[in-house]
Each structure stands twice: as C-alpha cells, then as structure tokens.
Amino acid sequence: MSPFLAREMLTLSFQHLWLVVIAITVAAAVAIPGGVLLTRRPGLRRSLLGFASVIETVPSLALFGFLLPLPLLGGIGPHTAITALCLYALLPIVRNTVVGITGVDPAVREAAVAMGMTPQQVLWQVELPLALPAVLAGLRIATVTTIGTATIAAAIGAGGLGVFIFEGIASVNTAMILAGAIPAAAMALVADEGLEWIERKFSRV
Amino acid sequence: MTPPPAVLDIRNLSCRIAEREVLHDIKLTIEAGETVVLLGRSGCGKTTLLKCVNGLIPASRGEIVFQGRPVAEWDPFRMRRAIGYVIQDFGLFPHWTVAANAGLVPKLDGWAADALEKRVNLVLDAVGLPPHEFGARYPRGLSGGQKQRVGIARALAADPPLLLFDEPFGALDPITRFELQRHFLELRAHFHKAALFVTHDVREALMLASRIVLIKNGTVDLVATPGEFLSGATEESRAFLASLDGGRKNE
Ligand SMILES: Nc1ncnc2c1ncn2[C@@H]1O[C@H](COP(=O)(O)OP(=O)(O)O)[C@@H](O)[C@H]1O
Ligand SMILES: [Mg+2]
Numbered sequence: 001m002s003p004f005l006a007r008e009m010l011t012l013s014f015q016h017l018w019l020v021v022i023a024i025t026v027a028a029a030v031a032i033p034g035g036v037l038l039t040r041r042p043g044l045r046r047s048l049l050g051f052a053s054v055i056e057t058v059p060s061l062a063l064f065g066f067l068l069p070l071p072l073l074g075g076i077g078p079h080t081a082i083t084a085l086c087l088y089a090l091l092p093i094v095r096n097t098v099v100g101i102t103g104v105d106p107a108v109r110e111a112a113v114a115m116g117m118t119p120q121q122v123l124w125q126v127e128l129p130l131a132l133p134a135v136l137a138g139l140r141i142a143t144v145t146t147i148g149t150a151t152i153a154a155a156i157g158a159g160g161l162g163v164f165i166f167e168g169i170a171s172v173n174t175a176m177i178l179a180g181a182i183p184a185a186a187m188a189l190v191a192d193e194g195l196e197w198i199e200r201k202f203s204r205v
Numbered sequence: 206m207t208p209p210p211a212v213l214d215i216r217n218l219s220c221r222i223a224e225r226e227v228l229h230d231i232k233l234t235i236e237a238g239e240t241v242v243l244l245g246r247s248g249c250g251k252t253t254l255l256k257c258v259n260g261l262i263p264a265s266r267g268e269i270v271f272q273g274r275p276v277a278e279w280d281p282f283r284m285r286r287a288i289g290y291v292i293q294d295f296g297l298f299p300h301w302t303v304a305a306n307a308g309l310v311p312k313l314d315g316w317a318a319d320a321l322e323k324r325v326n327l328v329l330d331a332v333g334l335p336p337h338e339f340g341a342r343y344p345r346g347l348s349g350g351q352k353q354r355v356g357i358a359r360a361l362a363a364d365p366p367l368l369l370f371d372e373p374f375g376a377l378d379p380i381t382r383f384e385l386q387r388h389f390l391e392l393r394a395h396f397h398k399a400a401l402f403v404t405h406d407v408r409e410a411l412m413l414a415s416r417i418v419l420i421k422n423g424t425v426d427l428v429a430t431p432g433e434f435l436s437g438a439t440e441e442s443r444a445f446l447a448s449l450d451g452g453r454k455n456e
Contacts, residue, residue, distance in 0.1 A: 112298070115309055115359070
C-alpha cells in the first residue's frame with residue numbers, strides 16, 4: 001500500500017468516526033430524554049415509535065436523497081449525512097430506553113413511591129439506573145448500524161470511508177473497495193465489543 | 206388527663222376507582238402500639254384502603270387524619286416518609302445493597318451519614334440480619350424471608366409512628382411465614398408502633414391483631430378482638446372461621 005493511500009485511509013477513517021460520533025451523540029441527547037418522556041405518555045408512545053419505525057424502513061440512500069433539497073438540514077456536505085444518520089439512530093435508542101424503564105419491576109416502583117420518593121427521585125435513583133443496561137444496548141446497536149450506514153454518506157459529499165467504496169465501485173477496483181470496507185468493519189467490531197464490555201459492567205444486577 | 210390523639214383516624218372514608226365505589230363509609234382509629242388487622246377476601250378493598258392512607262388514592266368522601274392532620278393537607282412525600290410501608294413483593298431496589306435499601310427513607314430525609322449508618326445497623330439487627338454479614342449484600346442473593354426482613358427494616362428505619370403492611374408474608378413458605386409472624390410480635394413489643402396490617406389469612410389475623418377489622422365488599426363487616434372474633438358474630442366471620450378447620454369436621 002502506498003504511503004499516500006495509507007494517509008488517505010487514516011483521514012477518511014477519522015472523518016467516518018467523526019460523522020458517527022456526532023450523529024450518535026445528537027441522537028442520544030434527543031432519544032434518551034424522549035424515551036423517558038414516552039414512558040409517561042403511552043398514547044404518544046405508540047404513534048411516535050410507529051413513525052420512527054417508518055423512517056427506519058426508508059432505504060438509506062433514498063433518505064439522503066430526500067434530505068438534499070431541504071433548507072438547513074439538507075444540501076451537499078456532512079450536515080445532511082449527520083441528520084440522516086441521527087434519524088436512523090433514534091429508534092433503537094428510544095425503543096431501548098422505553099423498554100428499559102417500562103421493564104422495571106412494578107413492585108420496585110410501587111415501593112419507591114410509597115416510601116416517599118418524588119417522581120424525580122424515582123426517575124434518577126431507580127428507573128434510570130435499572131434501565132441503564134438496556135439504554136446502553138440501544139446505543140451499541142445504533143452505533144454499529146451507523147458505522148455501516150455512514151459509508152453511504154460519501155454519496156452526498158460528506159466524506160468518510162464510503163469515498164473509497166464508491167471510487168472502487170466506479171473504477172472496478174476491488175482493493176479500493178476493501179480499503180474502505182475493511183476499516184469500516186473493524187470499526188464496527190471494535191465499537192460492538194467495547195460498548196458490550198461497558199454494558200456488562202453496568203448490568204451487575 | 207386527655208388521651209393523646211390517635212395516630213390514624215379514618216372518618217367515614219369512601220373511595221371510588223373508575224366510577225365504582227371500592228370503599229364505603231369506613232371508620233377506624235389506630236393508637237400507638239396497636240396492630241389493627243384488615244381481614245377480608247381478595248378484592249374487598251384492603252389494598253385500596255392502605256393506598257388511601259398513604260395518599261396514593263384520594264378519598265371521594267370522608268377524610269383520613271394522620272397525626273392530627275388530614276392526609277389531604279400533608280405534603281404527600283413528607284407524609285409517606287413518615288409512614289412505613291411493607292408490600293408482598295418486597296419491592297427492594299435490586300441495584301442497592303441491603304444497607305442502602307434499609308436506609309432509603311432516612312437518606313431521603315437528609316440524615317447525616319453517621320446517624321444513618323447507626324440507625325441502619327440498629328434496624329437490621331432488629332429484624333435479625335446482622336449488618337456486618339448482610340449490609341453489603343444485594344437483594345438478589347437473599348431468600349424470600351430475608352428480603353422481607355429487609356423490607357421491614359426499611360419501613361422501620363426512619364422511626365415512623367405508623368406502619369402499613371400489605372400481605373407482607375403472603376409470598377413466603379409456611380415455615381418462614383410463621384418465623385416472621387413471631388418476629389413481628391417481638392418487633393411490635395420493642396418498637397411500639399401503630400400498625401395497619403392487611404391479610405386474607407384468618408390465622409394470621411388472630412395471631413397478630415390487637416383488633417380485627419373484617420372488610421366485606423368495601424365496608425366494615427365486624428370489628429372485634431381476636432377473642433371476640435372466634436364467636437363468629439357475622440356470616441362473613443363465620444365463613445373465615447370455617448376455613449380454619451380446613452375441612453377437618455368431615456373426617
Ligand atoms: N386501578 C384499578 N382500576 C380498576 N379497579 C381497581 C383498581 N385497583 C383496584 N380495583 C378494584 O378495587 C377492588 C379492591 O381492590 P384491592 O383494594 O386491590 O383489593 P384487596 O387488596 O382487598 O385484594 C377490586 O374489586 C379491584 O378490582
Ligand atoms: Mg391487595
């Protein structure tokens with residue numbers, strides 16, 4: 001491998017990682033509080049989770065395409081890609097937050113309330129700690145998927161490892177495709193293992 | 206000398222859930238050191254009555270006065286912290302140690318760390334769980350009987366004047382249940398609290414009660430000491446007494 005290609009690979013890997021980190025951070029910041037809110041509103045829960053499931057079924061290339069003409073969110077460049085990646089990452093995080101909190105033993109919640117905890121105390125000291133393993137699992141699933149989906153971001157000029165893959169396809173150059181695919185796969189594996197390790201550390205119960 | 210006000214005074218309480226009157230015109234007072242057992246079939250409204258006392262369900266008529274003050278006028282969170290509560294399914298926090306579980310209410314009340322630790326050690330000892338052995342363990346490693354001992358320690362920890370028990374021994378095997386019932390009597394003699402104890406087990410009622418309040422379809426059917434209860438003054442009390450024989454008459 002030429003030094004030029006190696007340097008290019010490193011740059012694109014960092015770009016790729018950057019897209020993923022931003023997208024997951026923003027998604028988590030929306031999805032975790034959103035998931036908590038949905039556990040308080042069963043009606044809203046059904047409609048919003050349904051809506052998020054629909055987004056999930058839109059093919060990613062198409063979603064990038066739909067976002068392109070939109071003001072602010074759309075256009076050529078990384079922010080469109082980040083918006084799309086965020087939308088995809090929302091569902092697993094919201095769903096796992098909801099599942100984690102609604103899965104808390106009703107007797108535990110009943111006792112917490114009966115012993116005089118305020119709703120805030122029940123949330124922060126009981127529900128969230130007990131839901132944490134599920135929330136972390138949601139983050140892991142979202143991260144691993146986003147690392148894969150982010151390769152398509154190159155199609156709208158957002159950079160990342162997809163650049164190699166698209167160039168490789170265009171020039172029928174298998175080595176070039178692998179130069180994009182292998183680091184992306186490695187990144188996904190490392191993220192999966194690392195986040196699973198954290199998850200295990202927090203699920204002693 | 207005028208007697209001190211009752212710890213709990215339930216005055217003509219009625220309570221509706223989902224348009225149905227679940228409790229009707231309940232009258233009941235409890236003094237310190239007394240255990241009032243609410244006895245009744247499943248679904249007769251026992252849990253609902255405890256939840257009304259704890260401010261979890263509002264009264265639709267009448268009122269409940271706790272320590273001289275109507276429940277509706279209390280800050281609900283402060284009031285609940287002044288009432289111990291023990292439930293059948295334990296409800297221990299699985300992510301907290303035994304000591305942390307037992308110390309929940311004093312911690313919410315903002316006790317200093319050393320006073321909290323002393324109090325937790327005292328109540329764990331009182332329920333028969335030596336703190337050096339059990340304090341650092343988690344609920345998942347405990348037997349049902351041990352879990353409920355922690356539940357009772359938690360209810361006692363902030364030294365509340367009133368304790369509510371909702372079928373606390375219903376999930377335990379008969380031998381463990383009997384151990385905890387005997388232990389309950391020791392604790393009552395030691396701590397001298399007012400207790401409102403729910404059960405559908407007439408044997409348990411006879412063993413633990415200062416007074417039995419028999420509930421039928423959300424109304425008080427009979428108030429009696431265990432001795433008086435045995436004479437079977439109402440049809441419902443005779444139905445419960447018949448279950449004591451366990452069909453032995455037919456042998
Ligand atoms: N959340 C609720 N919604 C509708 N009905 C309820 C609810 N809670 C209790 N009830 C009804 O109120 C009655 C009394 O229930 P409960 O107090 O739990 O009885 P017990 O504790 O004596 O078994 C029952 O008939 C039950 O079906
Ligand atoms: Mg009940």
